Amino acid sequence: MASLLDDLAEILPADQLRTGDAALAYDRDLSDGTGHGAPLAVALPTSTEQVAALVKAAGRHGAPIVPQGARTGLAGGANAVDGCLVLSLERMTRIVEVDVADQVATVEAGVLTFDLATAAEKVGLFYPPDPGSWQTSTIGGNVATNAGGMRCVKYGVTRDFVRGLTVVLASGDVVRTGRRTVKGVAGLDLTSLIVGSEGTLGIVTEVTVALRPRPAEPVGVLAAFSTRKAALAAADLMVASERRPSILEFLDRDSVAAISAFDPSAVLPADAEAVLLVQSDEPGRTTGDANEYAAISTFCGATTVEIGRDRAGVDALMQARRSLHGAMRAVSGASLNEDVSVPRSRLAELLDGIDEIAERMRMPIATAGHIGDGNLHPIVAFDPADATSVGLANETYQLVIGLAVSLGGTSSGEHGIGTLKRAHLEAELGPELRALQRAVKHAFDPEGLLNPGKKL
């Protein structure tokens, strides 16, 4: 029988195949501290038909298949396992259509999320989910992890915008799930099930997303506080208000300090205990909303309140927030990015607990994130060349997850489970739910070849 490599060479031209050392560039995502193996080969298909042929070939040889987008993930979900076939969708970058009348777009999985959003914007429409990585991550990767972002506090996460998927099943069969219509209940909702499944149920090659009319040009507010409690109180009032901020972000003292050290031009007040970044994009109401958010902040004791009314001002505020990951990696060379989510009423306990863990472990933790929906990203900085530091970072990371779960929260709000958090699923789900999830996985992938060792 021909080898898998022989079969792959039959399916793809040489420039769409990487083997040996050239394949190692695709061995992992952006997460620090996750394990990964060495792929046998990396395939760079350009069509759903090629993906189907590749899946069938891998299936014949019993080779594990690891799908990849742009490998910007932070949980190891796209990491190779030894001897696997990596299926990178990075060359499937066609924007198939943007339909103004039906307010939908269909794109191939390798399209950058930012490019999708830009294509929508060009015709007066809007794709809201904006993960931190959106300029470099693909819509296929966003679908795999059910990615969130800053605007999700108002608009919802990736799943809320996915109408339909083209999926290559483990058998190599190609199915189209979902619909183009706004509503539809024909059959079980496999679309929602596949979103967030991190490549364990099938390979998504094409995505149809819902779009909305473009909102107003946002007006942003930066409010700095001398206590965290005051910032939390202001955020609570904003969430309770009938006005719905399109962005409601939090930065703690360590986040502000790290960003200010990393980028002295950042607009953040370097000595703040806590900062809120708030936006309104509600047509006809942006200025009124921003004034209201400023007033709430002042009422709660803000020491500085700035309103950014033009695009440059708003972009500068948000750019500061987006630079945190790089800033924390710069502290000691590497970082572990948490992604915990708790019921909003438990946020104060979460932040107090993180302080306590940081002090006890003597590890720097900067916490920022989507305070509006209770999804925070504590970032643990560590030195990857120092085994003690690596060990402490991992221990710290686990403690923070345990804390979040003990507060009724979850180990992952939007980054995914990957390899990094599988251990926590046991406790979070319990034995019956785990068995049910495995049964569903088995229904899709009886041989267990799709992204083994991830998510489940």
Next chain:
Amino acid sequence: MASLLDDLAEILPADQLRTGDAALAYDRDLSDGTGHGAPLAVALPTSTEQVAALVKAAGRHGAPIVPQGARTGLAGGANAVDGCLVLSLERMTRIVEVDVADQVATVEAGVLTFDLATAAEKVGLFYPPDPGSWQTSTIGGNVATNAGGMRCVKYGVTRDFVRGLTVVLASGDVVRTGRRTVKGVAGLDLTSLIVGSEGTLGIVTEVTVALRPRPAEPVGVLAAFSTRKAALAAADLMVASERRPSILEFLDRDSVAAISAFDPSAVLPADAEAVLLVQSDEPGRTTGDANEYAAISTFCGATTVEIGRDRAGVDALMQARRSLHGAMRAVSGASLNEDVSVPRSRLAELLDGIDEIAERMRMPIATAGHIGDGNLHPIVAFDPADATSVGLANETYQLVIGLAVSLGGTSSGEHGIGTLKRAHLEAELGPELRALQRAVKHAFDPEGLLNPGKKL
């Protein structure tokens, strides 16, 4: 071995059990023209533990289990099959909690949707999905069918608000899926999968839903048009606008005439070719939005435009729309209620095609519904005592579904598949997707005892 009836009597006190003729009151839902069997027994459990014990007992005896809410469904999804155990959740009516800080509510499956909405409203919160039946249907039934409603054009359908479920599996095991947090990606999204599964994957006994801050008191607009084309053009402009109507309903000539005949006090202009009912509930913008919708209507050629600014005026508008089902049943004694959904760009073709079918079949069809999201309810009136009329109604019904599917639409936007539309799933889904759905069903219910013959 004891009989199933003996086992049931061990689990439940006599007043929670119906057998023989007393069980027949639970043999079907509100749909006309769907088949149903005779239940062996009807159980009226009051706790998840009782449901689990009942499911285990039925499983031991290999008896099919048919879960029921308020039996207001329109697709036969809750209809009994011969010899089944009906599990009615109607006595599980506890509102477990409404949490203001976390903006969630947890209620038992038998709580009326209107009661859930009212409980939220009392503490300044809002549960948006409002199916036509919401004063009589239960949240459990809404979850089973992924029910929609008039406000879904702005807010989304039931699935978009379900955070977590307590589910009794076919094994009798009890699991809690989902979360209380706003975001979470731990494990596969079984919650979204179970919503809309019409009782075929498990028995939902408790539901945790997301709530929002209450919007503004709505302002409504009624616009009457002398051509359908003009009404469709106005609706298209409203959907394309950055303002998002909280309700955008359409009534065709036959709907307006039927409602006006049924209820002479209805506020509709009886001679209109088409009517739009539009609402805004956007804080700080209701009057401006209503004026804009009125202006769009006038621009598109509306012959009458009325703005209802107080609650009574708005309620009167919406009450007229809600009375259509009863009005059409009154025409000849019974009706078949379609629930087709098409991409919005195909709405004109759908309506033209329905006209053509009505004329060819000589059957009255009144079409109304959620024009904002392309989900319409053509209603076929027929005489249930006349076999010819029944036959023609069924044929007409099937023709309309075929038309919608041929336009890229679906046989069911929000009512469910039940028994009424199973035949259409074949064509709509194709063999690979059907096989995958059956495999998922098998993972949940290997013996096939949960609501057999429905949905799949």
